Amino acid sequence: MPRSNRPRRRTAAPGKHAAPEELDLDRTRLGVPTRESAPDGEWAVRSITARNAAKTYTCPGCHREVPPGIAHLVVWAEDNIFGADAGLRERRHWHTNCWRTRTFRYR
C-alpha cells in the first residue's frame, strides 16, 4: 500500500503549548497580580472589578465592609515565611484607597 505524499499541514503539530485551557481562562478572568514593594513587605496586588466582586469582605485598613459590586483590591504577601501558598491563603480584600493610604500598622 503506497503512502500518500501529500503534506498534511492542516493536521500538523497539535501544539507544544498544550497547557490546560482552564488555567489560561483562569488567568484571564482573574488578571495578573502586580508586585509591590513596601516598608511592610513584598505584596502581590490584584484588582477585583465590580463585576467580579461577589462577596462581602472586611477591609483590614478601616475594618469596614467591602460590599459586593465594589471594585477593590485583593492583596497577599509574597514574602510569607510559610511560603507563597500560605501568603495566598491569607489574602485580604482592601478598599483601593485604604490600601494606597495604609499606615503599615494594621498588623
Ligand SMILES: [Zn+2]
Ligand atoms: Zn477600607
